[in-house]
Amino acid sequence: MSQFLSTALFSEILPGGAMWSMRVPRRRLLRLTALDSDANLSALFYNAAEPLDRLNVPDTLKALHTAKLTRGHILMTDLGNALVSIVADSLGWHDPLGGHITAGMVAAKFGEHNYQQYRNDFYRNAHDCFLIELAKHGLGLADMVANVNFFSKIVVDDEGRMKFVPHHCPAGARIGLRTEMDVLFVLANCPHPLAPAGEYPRARVQIEIFPCDPPEEDDFCRNFRPECSRTLALTERLFL
């Protein structure tokens, strides 16, 4: 993790329920830290130069032969390009299957908590958060494709049944994402749609951005699978 120890270019703490978007240049290290346990951060990724080139969860999973995300994996677009490489991960499993929570699900799980009564402690949902942040970049519902959920885990049994694993994420869990192109990040620090009902989770997530070297020939992610080196090679074509 020594490469992360330079001074952060940017740091911000997302309270529970917060949303965030930023265009992050190529070759930065974006580090996400769950400051509290049981965090869930729903995330979407776009090629900032051409948002039609966007995260494609099925393409990513089948290229990597995985139904979870961890170190070595590269999130890919539907045009075969690399968005971010997961260069560090203290948790070993992040969820690409569960989707994101809606207003209806939040109300059913946690009760009604509206702005009128609770002001800025009202219960937000990832669907609306995504729509708001996407709109700031000229994007909308049509651009809202399948997302990933950092800090959450869903296991699948032999019958295909999906099970949310509670208390997967301890306080201090971290994941490091290296941008392989200029990436538009769209994040919603909202409960996982399969999180247990009860009190609305308010785990904070810290976002830090550091300078980062380009992936060398012996880079862990580049060599994780042959598919990883090929998506990095394709991405170079965006920067000829």
Add this chain to the structure above:
Amino acid sequence: MQPHAGVDGATLLMSTLIYIESPFQPETAVLNSTILAGDGWFHPINKGQVLRIVDLEGNQAADTFFFSSADVRERYSAQDTIREQGSIYLTTGTRLMSNLCREMLTITADTCGRHDTLGGACAAESNMVRYSLDKRFMHACRDTFLLQMALSGYRVTKRDLAHNINFFMNVPVTSDGDLRFADGVSEPGKYVEMRAEMDVLCLISNCPQLNNPCNAYNPTPIRVLIWN
């Protein structure tokens, strides 16, 4: 219980497959069309109508996607579908959900027993990533989708295209979180049938993939039928 060995033989995945037959007869269908290997189909299905897709020769992936006719921004969502039913496999009883978490169609009959919605559609670009940079010029499902959308009168473009269903494909997930591309569970004449719960547009690519066994290395025709 019916065992299925993974392609790589590493895991024996046990799963119950339930076969439900349909009461509908082909003679009474209002539409009965063949989609040749590698071809596409884009067709409206009205609320209450029933769509059947038949794997005529077996082990042929039918990449299928749905838009709401009323507003194409509402479309099939793989994540919402699997999460709401708590299972990654689609079969009889599965409600195909939209990105607004509304029911679009319900699977009412299935003689195959299991269908995939994690694997998405093949594309020229994903073939380059998955197999080799020189695979760019092979025919792929996403090109079929894009051409069908471009040729149609519906106002849909790449922006509207999300993650589809792979009828007749078998993509298990292990308890360790690995995705496997397993031997098909389909056979000649197997079919899946679904009732539209809203007016939808059905987009199908009869998969031309030759780089993996999803079509048994020999893409073949499928048939679509619609009943009122």
